[in-house]
Amino acid sequence: MPFIPGGTSDWPDAGLPGIRINPDSLVPQIVDDEAVAAALAASTDPGDLIFVRLVEGHPAEAAELLAEARYNDPAALRLRIFEADVLRVSHRVDRAVELFRQLLAETRGTPDEADIRQLLGRSYFASGNIAAAVDNFAKELDLRVSGSADAALIYASTVALQRARDVLDRAS
Template sequence: MSTATHMDLTHTEALLQVPEGGLASAPRQNIESGIPGVRLNPTLMRHEIFDAELAEEVLRTGAPSSQVVVLLAKGELRAASELVAETRFIDPQNFAMRVLDTSLTRAAGDAPRAVNRLRALLTEFKDTEHESILQQHLGFAYVESGDVLAAANRFRKALDLRTAADADAHLIESSRACLESVLEHTAKTAGSADAPHPAAVNAAAQHPAPATAAIALQPPAAG
């Protein structure tokens, strides 16, 4: 690592500096999400079910926001969308549901639109206790949009905010692990600017572009 000070670095170089504490030397493990039965996969930037029984218990008795995360992890987008809509009908300004609504947009294959919606929310909640989660989710959306440098910027901001606020350990670790994932990808694909991050590859695989059907030529009408 360079001995240059942060002020000596260009913006891009600063983004790509290894975070304090270094990079993980062992294969990165999924991270506790704070929701029973669900962990964050920091390589694919998605929540995954690791204990089906615990996850089902959350669906029966958990808070609506936790239920939405479980449904997203299971790929049940329609049920997740209905629960978000029902909750926001009662409480339109529910912050958790507004963020999860952007997760639905991303899960449906429209990461650029999720970026725009999250940036609007960030304008509303800048410098509040909610900023770190918006920065984290912007990181997810930028990765899937293919802009890894913007993602690095957002994950680093989320990490800094969560560390400064002494947030729960799993929140700090999720920001650190996602930042490290982006940095490792950037290092491995140096010189290949178009190489997509695994999270972007996975997102694209969930929503393949429809095949373009050949248009059958019709014979001219008789007469």
């Protein structure tokens, strides 16, 4: 595990033990290899391994795993999200944004909308469209607060929104 100055204890949780959201890049990062290995060993969800391969920066391997998982469950939203994330990690951010926008249209008004807005915001952030990232992160935070989401999700939303606003402020 690489040394991370200042530690990672205040980084938002990414949904799998040992992985947190880097508050500067807004991208999931492995912070504890042993915790990730233990989580994968205990998991029966193919999405967990796909997620780890994406975080590790192995989009081709993630895409292969994803193809098999989608064959078994073609309509699963989580797997469709990973399809867009494979595009983002493969530096095809414009296509990832397009797919996340399609998923947003399908999930608008549902509990999944906040998750899609977060991922769409991350993709906009990665593409340099910071104003669009701020807009999506703000809407995501509003949805999480109004929906009484878990405190960890609200914290992750707050960190993402603040980071995007900081970058936007520095650019103006």
